[in-house]
Amino acid sequence: MARPSRGRRPGGPDTRADVLAAARQSFAEKGFRGTTIRAVAAQAGVDPSLVHHYFGTKDTLFVAAMELPVDPREVLLPVIDGPVDRVAERFLGAFLGVWDDPALQPALLTVVRSALEPGGDRLFSEGFLPVIVQPIGVALGLDRPEHRMPLLASQVLGLILMRYVLRVEPIASMSPALLIATYAPTLQRYLTGELP
Amino acid sequence: MARPSRGRRPGGPDTRADVLAAARQSFAEKGFRGTTIRAVAAQAGVDPSLVHHYFGTKDTLFVAAMELPVDPREVLLPVIDGPVDRVAERFLGAFLGVWDDPALQPALLTVVRSALEPGGDRLFSEGFLPVIVQPIGVALGLDRPEHRMPLLASQVLGLILMRYVLRVEPIASMSPALLIATYAPTLQRYLTGELP
DSSP, X not given: OOOOOOSOOTTSHHHHHHHHHHHHHXXXXXXXXXXXXXXXXXXXXXXXXXXXXXHOXXXXXXXXXXXXXXXXXXXXXXXXXXXXXXXXXXXXXXXXXXXXXXXXXXXXXXXXXXXXXXTHHHIIIIIIIIIXXXXXXXXXXXXXXXXXXXXXXXHHHHHHIIIIISOOTTGGGOOHHHHHHHHHHHHXXXXXXXXX | OOOOOOSOOTTSHHHHHHHHHHHHHHHHHHTTTTOOHHHHHHHHTSOHHHHHHHHOSHHHHHHHHTTOSSOHHHHHHHHHSSOGGGHHHHHHHHHHHHHTOTTTHHHHXXXXXXXXXXXXXXXXXXXXXXXXXXXXXXXXXXXXXXHHXXXXXXXXXXXXXXXXXXXXXXXXXXOHHHHHHHHHHHHHHHHHSOOO
16 A cells, blocks of 8 residues: 655655664564565555666665675675585574674574564565575585475574574674584585485 | 452363463563462462462473474484494484474464564573473483583574565475484584584
């Protein structure tokens, strides 16, 4: 439902914020697939071309709407380069570099908590997973990335909860090097190992 | 702070409920270690001996206060019997038997959600982990159970979130047999394998 215009100049600073607010509401209520640029634009009272101008694709609009402190696609891009049989180590290094950063962690925790709230499941399974996680598996040339990446996500999510949300020892205090040595074999098997 | 008595007979049916309510409040506010049978009894306005009579130890009071639909110690006890090099399979079988049960799942999800709420971290790390999870590792005779059991918990928690909370495919629909074959090697390594 279009909101009546409030007479501001199109493209002003609050236009971008309005588009993001409309996008967040739509992603939360209708999921990623049920959200269209056109509907977000109508909700924000702007022309769809303006949404495209600001955010390009629905993927980028989704990442912006999640208000992540970093774009996970940029963090994870370097992980793809290098030998695929060591990709789990590189992934964990990049992951811990972001999550262990005290400047980024509070915002990341907010995102995780909201994904675990009722309704957050659709944002995760229809948004975060296909937009951010699956493309890594495709770029790595994995076989069955749609099967393997959720397995990786299941261990990474559990690690996030134990280290950052529940702060369970010894995981909360383990060094990045020890965490990488501990979890890389698990993640490497999920990504490239023999699976049933 | 003791609540004024409401003139009910000691040991009546609402006494047990009052003790449980006082225990839940104390565990949530003061954590597992900060909670004493004596303080719970005072809060409920009953004699400590009555709390012991109903619940025995603080461990059992904690399990009762969590309102789990099953006592995880009873579910996991049979897991301990049998060869330790196949314990991960038995654990996953018992775990999925409970979690996949539609009669039990809603109550289990409530427990997980409350553990992830602010303050729930202490209940998990000071209560659930030492009372329910660690004793399994000790009973299995693992070396460094206090290091290994949280690793196991990190994968099991992630599996719970992906399969039951976020309902991410293919994990949400995988058969128990396929889940066991997929996750048993991970859990077996955390329990008995070489670790850094």
